[in-house]
Amino acid sequence: MSGDNAVVIALACRSLPLRQRRLSIWLGAAAAIALRVVFTLSVAQILALRFVKIISGAILLVIAIRLVEEEDSAKEVEPLWRLANQRLMTPANRRFI
CATH class of the missing domain: 1.10.287 (Helix Hairpins)
Structure with a gap:
């Protein structure tokens, strides 16, 4: 207790x-x-319900992205989606996409 x-x-x-x-x-x-x-x-x-896990995971992802974007407003931090896109679109990865 x-x-x-x-x-x-x-x-x-x-x-x-x-x-x-x-x-x-x-x-x-x-x-x-x-x-x-x-x-x-x-x-x-x-x-145990699958859709609850998916929805709660999506909500946590949105919260995490917002926290990363708002972490330091003094610095000009690139949005997370842009950084992920740059990582995915490197020349080494383009041949697999």
């Missing part, structure tokens, strides 16, 4: 009588662990 879960459970249980507080802490911890397992299994099933 993470620290933030423990803090939330402690804040929720602080005004309860001792017996109810102990029960609430145990139930809160068990619920937090159960929810973590359920969410982990759910996300694993969702990530």
